Amino acid sequence: MALTPGTHPPLRVAVLGCGVVGTEVVRRLVTEGDELAARVGARLELVGVAVRSLDTERDPVVDRALLTTDAESLVEKADVVVELMGGIEPARTLLLRAVAHGASAVTANKALLAQEGPALYDAVDAAGVDLYFEAAVAGAIPIVRPVRESLAGDTVQRVLGIVNGTTNYVLDQMTTTGQGLAEAVADAQDLGYAEADPTADVEGYDAAAKAAILASLAFHTRVALDDVDRTGITGLTADDVTWAGRTGHVLKLLAVAERATDAAGREGVLVRVQPTLVPSGHPLAGVRQAFNAVFVEAEAAGELMFYGRGAGGSPTASAVLGDLVSVARHRVLGGKGPVESSHADLPVLDGGEARSRYQVRLEVDDRAGVLARVAAELAAQDVSIESVRQTLQGTGDDASATLVITTHTAAERALRATVDAVAALDVVRHVVSVLPVL
Amino acid sequence: MALTPGTHPPLRVAVLGCGVVGTEVVRRLVTEGDELAARVGARLELVGVAVRSLDTERDPVVDRALLTTDAESLVEKADVVVELMGGIEPARTLLLRAVAHGASAVTANKALLAQEGPALYDAVDAAGVDLYFEAAVAGAIPIVRPVRESLAGDTVQRVLGIVNGTTNYVLDQMTTTGQGLAEAVADAQDLGYAEADPTADVEGYDAAAKAAILASLAFHTRVALDDVDRTGITGLTADDVTWAGRTGHVLKLLAVAERATDAAGREGVLVRVQPTLVPSGHPLAGVRQAFNAVFVEAEAAGELMFYGRGAGGSPTASAVLGDLVSVARHRVLGGKGPVESSHADLPVLDGGEARSRYQVRLEVDDRAGVLARVAAELAAQDVSIESVRQTLQGTGDDASATLVITTHTAAERALRATVDAVAALDVVRHVVSVLPVL
Numbered sequence: 077m078a079l080t081p082g083t084h085p086p087l088r089v090a091v092l093g094c095g096v097v098g099t100e101v102v103r104r105l106v107t108e109g110d111e112l113a114a115r116v117g118a119r120l121e122l123v124g125v126a127v128r129s130l131d132t133e134r135d136p137v138v139d140r141a142l143l144t145t146d147a148e149s150l151v152e153k154a155d156v157v158v159e160l161m162g163g164i165e166p167a168r169t170l171l172l173r174a175v176a177h178g179a180s181a182v183t184a185n186k187a188l189l190a191q192e193g194p195a196l197y198d199a200v201d202a203a204g205v206d207l208y209f210e211a212a213v214a215g216a217i218p219i220v221r222p223v224r225e226s227l228a229g230d231t232v233q234r235v236l237g238i239v240n241g242t243t244n245y246v247l248d249q250m251t252t253t254g255q256g257l258a259e260a261v262a263d264a265q266d267l268g269y270a271e272a273d274p275t276a277d278v279e280g281y282d283a284a285a286k287a288a289i290l291a292s293l294a295f296h297t298r299v300a301l302d303d304v305d306r307t308g309i310t311g312l313t314a315d316d317v318t319w320a321g322r323t324g325h326v327l328k329l330l331a332v333a334e335r336a337t338d339a340a341g342r343e344g345v346l347v348r349v350q351p352t353l354v355p356s357g358h359p360l361a362g363v364r365q366a367f368n369a370v371f372v373e374a375e376a377a378g379e380l381m382f383y384g385r386g387a388g389g390s391p392t393a394s395a396v397l398g399d400l401v402s403v404a405r406h407r408v409l410g411g412k413g414p415v416e417s418s419h420a421d422l423p424v425l426d427g428g429e430a431r432s433r434y435q436v437r438l439e440v441d442d443r444a445g446v447l448a449r450v451a452a453e454l455a456a457q458d459v460s461i462e463s464v465r466q467t468l469q470g471t472g473d474d475a476s477a478t479l480v481i482t483t484h485t486a487a488e489r490a491l492r493a494t495v496d497a498v499a500a501l502d503v504v505r506h507v508v509s510v511l512p513v514l
Numbered sequence: 515m516a517l518t519p520g521t522h523p524p525l526r527v528a529v530l531g532c533g534v535v536g537t538e539v540v541r542r543l544v545t546e547g548d549e550l551a552a553r554v555g556a557r558l559e560l561v562g563v564a565v566r567s568l569d570t571e572r573d574p575v576v577d578r579a580l581l582t583t584d585a586e587s588l589v590e591k592a593d594v595v596v597e598l599m600g601g602i603e604p605a606r607t608l609l610l611r612a613v614a615h616g617a618s619a620v621t622a623n624k625a626l627l628a629q630e631g632p633a634l635y636d637a638v639d640a641a642g643v644d645l646y647f648e649a650a651v652a653g654a655i656p657i658v659r660p661v662r663e664s665l666a667g668d669t670v671q672r673v674l675g676i677v678n679g680t681t682n683y684v685l686d687q688m689t690t691t692g693q694g695l696a697e698a699v700a701d702a703q704d705l706g707y708a709e710a711d712p713t714a715d716v717e718g719y720d721a722a723a724k725a726a727i728l729a730s731l732a733f734h735t736r737v738a739l740d741d742v743d744r745t746g747i748t749g750l751t752a753d754d755v756t757w758a759g760r761t762g763h764v765l766k767l768l769a770v771a772e773r774a775t776d777a778a779g780r781e782g783v784l785v786r787v788q789p790t791l792v793p794s795g796h797p798l799a800g801v802r803q804a805f806n807a808v809f810v811e812a813e814a815a816g817e818l819m820f821y822g823r824g825a826g827g828s829p830t831a832s833a834v835l836g837d838l839v840s841v842a843r844h845r846v847l848g849g850k851g852p853v854e855s856s857h858a859d860l861p862v863l864d865g866g867e868a869r870s871r872y873q874v875r876l877e878v879d880d881r882a883g884v885l886a887r888v889a890a891e892l893a894a895q896d897v898s899i900e901s902v903r904q905t906l907q908g909t910g911d912d913a914s915a916t917l918v919i920t921t922h923t924a925a926e927r928a929l930r931a932t933v934d935a936v937a938a939l940d941v942v943r944h945v946v947s948v949l950p951v952l
Contacts, residue, residue, distance in 0.1 A: 216816060226648060
């Protein structure tokens with residue numbers, strides 16, 4: 077039996093922010109009103125859209141009479157507040173005010189959640205309302221809900237994925253066209269995949285915020301943005317991408333959150349964002365352009381993968397509306413979605429504890445015995461070699477060789493120390509790159 | 515803040531059936547008791563496990579004192595009933611009895627849902643309790659929840675996927691080893707992927723039940739097992755698999771549920787299960803062994819894919835426990851999960867209305883003008899040809915040729931009529947196969 081709209085008074089919905097996503101959310105509220113009412117059990121009445129300026133030109137689907145610059149007053153008359161402004165302030169203050177007035181909240185704001193999550197969760201908990209944020213991680217891909225709810229009876233061991241579409245587009249361009257980083261970033265900007273200031277994406281801040289949110293959900297532990305060991309893609313060259321391909325890999329910026337045990341035997345979580353060599357047969361290697369994909373490894377469920385569009389107005393609006401329907405249904409039928417659960421409260425381990433295979437690329441003198449000396453140095457540091465590949469460059473006295481060493485699994489700290497020792501060898505001219513291998 | 519266990523009295527959980535999945539569910543209830551209590555806000559107390567025989571040898575994790583053959587009495591003393599018996603009866607009667615007594619229910623029983631879903635949904639609705647069934651479709655892969663909840667504010671256009679691990683294993687074996695169907699099925703039986711009587715899997719009944727459930731959820735329309743246009747894999751030969759590879763495809767048994775418009779302009783849904791040629795670059799082509807994957811195409815979200823283990827004790831138990839946590843939280847905090855929504859009530863269209871590209875393989879006389887005659891016949895029936903491939907077999911008078919024709923998109927009904935007309939041509943010896951192309 078479908079719920080009969082009309083038996084419950086309409087729910088007042090306030091939308092904060094009217095950019096690309098805000099406009100799409102308004103569009104669906106307007107055009108899908110009957111359908112949404114059937115799913116919620118009450119009509120969703122858009123009571124206002126908070127904007128910075130009333131004069132900006134907007135899509136005609138947004139009724140100008142609903143626009144307001146007075147977001148403070150708007151949130152106080154809403155049953156559900158949908159925050160799509162981004163950034164920390166005034167989003168944080170407005171959400172706290174909305175919640176204090178008893179409104180439920182939906183947000184797509186990963187930066188706010190990663191930085192101010194605990195304060196928001198506490199406020200939401202105290203007020204007995206809902207805070208949903210599916211759109212904050214991997215756009216339209218349902219990942220927050222599966223981790224919070226579907227896997228609630230399982231134990232997640234590791235979450236890893238491509239959660240930033242901009243950097244995936246850039247790396248994919250570099251891989252398929254041989255472009256350099258700057259050129260690929262410029263392309264991404266032309267296509268609207270990257271912002272004018274691409275720092276948040278290319279330095280990995282956006283991915284780190286999502287990694288912090290996913291880690292918090294998966295491990296029932298508060299993980300903040302600062303807990304994430306973060307390396308962006310700005311250090312990568314066309315050469316790195318070429319060498320990845322030559323050795324059967326694809327370079328991807330991966331967010332990884334995993335349970336781990338440190339050298340002292342302490343259990344905790346490790347969360348990092350870093351360019352990683354993904355074997356070309358791995359499903360993540362096939363994630364092209366601006367798509368996102370998240371792998372979840374759980375004790376009972378095994379390996380799950382979620383794939384789709386990680387950004388864009390329409391996909392993000394889909395996630396926001398799914399959340400809106402859920403929190404609206406709770407207002408109609410009672411009940412409450414999952415609260416933040418930080419009961420496990422695991423320590424966040426130092427990034428140096430991360431264990432991985434690594435690929436180390438060296439420029440060395442082209443003479444006999446070089447490989448033996450490098451190998452001896454690795455052995456001395458207890459890092460064992462899985463494979464070595466040597467390629468000659470140039471001729472005569474100045475001839476050098478590229479040595480690509482893939483190690484067996486080693487702790488990052490030990491690996492770094494080893495690389496430093498190798499770099500100090502007189503036969504080693506230059507450590508070109510050190511990249512983890514999935 | 516984590517919920518504090520102990521502030522709410524324990525919830526009484528009854529498990530019906532103690533096979534592979536039941537045993538795993540009991541195991542997690544026992545070993546993860548504290549963790550589950552933290553997530554639910556109350557302890558989950560296992561009050562009994564209904565079995566057919568008390569004498570069967572069982573895993574020691576199952577406390578023999580909890581076993582009972584009196585399922586009727588057991589369901590009456592439970593807050594949540596987890597039904598893992600399979601089949602229609604007594605599962606149906608027991609679930610209805612449980613619900614009538616005010617218990618919430620979790621089931622993994624796709625056959626029951628596909629056949630008796632509406633009666634169950636009505637009973638659950640009348641009692642104001644929950645019925646969750648994530649494990650009934652694609653095992654551990656969260657697909658029911660994303661479609662019911664995450665996409666609640668979107669419009670699903672098509673769901674398609676590999677939802678039966680047994681047939682995927684069989685087809686994968688045939689593809690990678692060149693085995694025939696019987697041999698691959700025997701292998702699957704040896705490995706426990708196929709049952710002694712593999713009919714439900716190989717004839718597509720299992721996939722059809724899942725397709726009916728997915729279609730009902732995605733399109734807010736009641737779709738029953740009988741509404742599904744079903745073709746199993748028993749008609750497929752090693753030759754079909756080889757030809758799929760030669761033409762750049764992989765043969766997969768796909769479940770497809772989509773919005774469509776029939777020849778008369780009537781909007782409705784089409785639901786079918788059929789062996790399909792998947793282009794080898796498509797992500798579904800890479801789904802190996804007994805894995806499952808479901809694609810969802812939604813208006814705003816775009817294309818989403820969900821991938822993981824579709825069967826097995828542990829993965830299925832993970833899905834069951836996720837559901838159990840959700841319905842248990844509703845008992846603790848109030849509220850209720852999504853109800854069945856059949857408000858759209860779209861007609862289920864005849865399978866003949868399905869539109870697809872097709873690959874038609876013919877054995878024809880090897881003489882001049884054959885291709886022209888076949889092409890003329892297709893043109894006469896208004897089916898246009900995308901590509902043709904002709905391969906000679908044998909020599910002399912008895913020489914024949916294989917003609918592989920790929921059509922542009924055509925309605926299934928028109929395609930079948932065309933194939934009949936082609937088969938009647940004197941130069942055509944035999945229509946070897948007709949398969950849809952994704």
